[in-house]
Amino acid sequence: MNIGKRIRELRQANNLKVVELAKKSHISQPYLSDIEKGRTTPSLDKLTSICEALNISLGEFFEQPSDLPSDLLQFLEAAKSLTKEERQAVIHMIKTLKG
Incomplete structure (x- = not known):
């Protein structure tokens, strides 16, 4: 994993x-x-400080693949705050867009 990336x-x-x-x-x-x-x-220690500033744990830092584009990571970060019902609605909307 490329930590800097x-x-x-x-x-x-x-x-x-x-x-x-x-x-x-x-x-x-x-x-x-x-x-x-x-x-x-x-x-x-520094990586822990960076993770705390990003509001994630060290485990979360290492669990996501780093080959995702930044806009998709941004989408996933935003989706974390949604309720289950809201996430299901977003999934439905995406499937509708894809046809």
Whole structure:
């Protein structure tokens, strides 16, 4: 898994800029940028801080495949707050759109 790529995807899915996530994570913007670009790997403590800023657990960080496009990740993040009935309605709408 590419940790930096995963962080970038989750950051984008949460509509956060690098500077915003860095501030929420209590790390410097250049350091976060280096992580996202694969120039460095975060310590477990730093990764935990990043996950907390993204409102996810370390388990959730590692469970989703990182090859999903950022817009699909954003869709999934938004869907988490829906009720079961609302998710079913969205699924029905998507199936209707696909014909």
